[in-house]
Structures are given as structure tokens and as C-alpha cells.
Amino acid sequence: MSRKLPRSFYDRPTLEVARNLLGSFITFRTKQTSLSARIVEVEAYIGQDDPACHAARGLTKRNQVMFDQPGFSYIYFIYGMYHCFNIVTEREGFPAAVLLRAAEPIDGIESMRKRSPKGKVEQILSGPGKFCRSFGLTQDHSGMDLTGNTLYLTSGKGKPGRIVTTTRIGIKTGTELSYRFYLAESEAVSGTK
DNA sequence: TGAATGATGCGCT
DNA sequence: GCGCATCATTCAT
Structure with a gap:
């Protein structure tokens, strides 16, 4: 049985959280469906000293949630057509997050297919933009509590x-x-053939 | 099979 | 205006 990851899981050094997220599961429940996938690729973006981190130039309306409590979603719009899903880590006031880059589809594959009709099923979540598209996640889902019952993570098996x-x-x-x-x-x- | 490129909109300088 | 935590398509080898 896999258990829901508690707030304390996210309230740790980001690199540690990132590594521990591999093999764990993400689930997104909507009225229609329940989607789930096994996380296989992530990237860390850590604090204002990391130049690639969105928080590097300080707090803005967009990156606000990175500065808040750990265990929340941070989703942003990019390249005019894609979204990227992040998991906020570390204590309140320290902006950091883990980008979910790829996952293996487990449940709700039919629904993912509707949103991403092309390519191999195994690669339907192979990339941050593809993951969000197949899951139907947009910036509207940013700032959600990942310890709740709609969008949440559970521990991996073994x-x-x-x-x-x-x-x-x-x-x-x-x-x-x-x-x-x-x-x-x-x-x-992602990024392999 | 790999490199180049276009799509497309928003946040920030 | 410019650049962006991307991806699918096109074109060349």
C-alpha cells in the first residue's frame, strides 16, 4: 500500500525531496476521472541563488507560491502553449520547488490519450509539457495543497x-x-528515444 | 536519425 | 519588445 506524502516530506532540502519523489505516485481526481502516474524524472530549482529558479529575481505574483508553505503546486504557462508542474519544497520564506519532468502512466490512460492522441502510450507523460497536457493541469491548478484529496502524491513501493x-x-x-x-x-x- | 525551426502568449525589463 | 524549466514538424543526411 502506498501512503499519502505528508507536509513534512516536502519540508526538507529540495535535492533530498527531488530524489525521494522518484518512484512515488501522483494522482489527480476530477469529477469524471482519476489519473495517476509513477514519477520517473524531476529537476530541482533552489532559492534565490539558483539563477534558473523563477524566484531568483525575487517575489512576483507568478512565483508567490514558491515562497509559501511546502507541499503545494506551482504551475506556470510557457512558450505560449505549455504548462510546467512543480512541487513546492522547503520552509515558508525559502523559495524552492521540484519540476516534474516525466512519469509513467498508471490509471486513467484513456483520458490522457484524449488530450494527447499521438505517440506511444509509454511516452505520453514524457516531458513537463506533455505531463501537464495529458493530466489537464493548467495555471488554474497552481497553489493547490498536495496533501489534500484532489491532487496529491503517494509513496512508492519498494x-x-x-x-x-x-x-x-x-x-x-x-x-x-x-x-x-x-x-x-x-x-x-524525456529526451531519449 | 539528428538538427533546425515554428507555434504562440505571458511576465518581466 | 524579448526571452522563456517545450514539443511536433520539417528538412537534411
Whole structure:
């Protein structure tokens, strides 16, 4: 049985949270469906000293939730058509989050398919934009409490597998930091064939 | 099979 | 205006 991850899980150093998120499950319940997936790839964005972190230039209306309590969602709109889903970490006042980059579909695959009709099913959540599109998450879902009953995470079962650490993808600054983590055995990791 | 590029809108300088 | 934590398509090898 997997248990819902409590607030204390997120209230820790971001790199630790990021690594521990691999192999855990995310569930999103709506009136129609219940979607769930196993997390296989994440990136950390940590504080005002991390140049790639949205909070690097201080608090704004958009990144507000990163400064608030851990265990909440931070979702932003990018490139005119995609969304990225983040999990806020660390104590209130310290802005940090983990970007969910890829996951393996578990439940509600039919619904994901409707939103992402093309490509292999295993890769339907393979990338931060694809994950949000397939789950139907938008900036309207930013600031949600992840310890609630609508959008929440549960612990993984057993050992997740071998974890690979690399630098982050798709950014221009902070490229020297090894803040990306993924499960070596997964077919759903982004940026691979 | 890999590199280049266009789509498209919002937040911030 | 510019740039962006992306992705699908196009074009070249």
C-alpha cells in the first residue's frame, strides 16, 4: 500500500525531496476521472541563488507560491502553449520547488490519450509539457495543497531503481548544477528515444 | 536519425 | 519588445 506524502516530506532540502519523489505516485481526481502516474524524472530549482529558479529575481505574483508553505503546486504557462508542474519544497520564506519532468502512466490512460492522441502510450507523460497536457493541469491548478484529496502524491513501493544524476535541461543559466534526477530503467524519461 | 525551426502568449525589463 | 524549466514538424543526411 502506498501512503499519502505528508507536509513534512516536502519540508526538507529540495535535492533530498527531488530524489525521494522518484518512484512515488501522483494522482489527480476530477469529477469524471482519476489519473495517476509513477514519477520517473524531476529537476530541482533552489532559492534565490539558483539563477534558473523563477524566484531568483525575487517575489512576483507568478512565483508567490514558491515562497509559501511546502507541499503545494506551482504551475506556470510557457512558450505560449505549455504548462510546467512543480512541487513546492522547503520552509515558508525559502523559495524552492521540484519540476516534474516525466512519469509513467498508471490509471486513467484513456483520458490522457484524449488530450494527447499521438505517440506511444509509454511516452505520453514524457516531458513537463506533455505531463501537464495529458493530466489537464493548467495555471488554474497552481497553489493547490498536495496533501489534500484532489491532487496529491503517494509513496512508492519498494526500491525505485537506479537513480541517474545530470545537469538540467532547457535552461540557459545554472547549467553547471546537477539538479536533474531520473530512473535509469524507465522508458518514460524525456529526451531519449 | 539528428538538427533546425515554428507555434504562440505571458511576465518581466 | 524579448526571452522563456517545450514539443511536433520539417528538412537534411
